[in-house]
């Protein structure tokens with residue numbers, strides 16, 4: 481079995497399904513944690529999920545403006561902060577952009593794979609790397625408060641590999 485498992489969805493996948501799943505998960509998550517998913521927060525999350533490529537705050541702001549929201553930058557940043565706190569969105573530090581998290585229920589530090597070909601991001605489902613880093617830092621007297629792992633490279637579609645059907 482050499483089936484390639486990849487967190488990057490096939491280009492022709494039903495992205496509407498990704499968006500619906502993300503919004504459903506967000507609503508469920510907020511109910512369970514007593515957090516308020518306001519209409520604006522929900523819309524910002526939906527816009528972040530516009531695709532699998534990270535989105536910048538100003539692109540979100542522009543999209544909201546064209547919809548007639550009079551959203552000012554602080555409003556958008558506050559909405560993003562809320563979504564990050566809830567684990568629904570990850571901040572991509574190297575791109576100064578945001579990407580939706582497909583599994584907000586399991587709290588985790590995101591390890592992001594960033595494709596320099598198509599601009600998409602996906603999460604590496606791997607917990608050992610983070611733990612190894614934390615342990616190594618701890619052994620050197622350093623307590624990790626926040627961990628950012630971002631890896632650039634090419635996704636299966638951009639490197640021209642056959643993908644599993």
Ligand SMILES: [Zn+2]
Nearest residue numbers: 489494495498
């Ligand atoms: Zn999708």
Ligand SMILES: [Zn+2]
Nearest residue numbers: 581582590603
């Ligand atoms: Zn995540």
Ligand SMILES: [Zn+2]
Nearest residue numbers: 595598635638
């Ligand atoms: Zn790619």
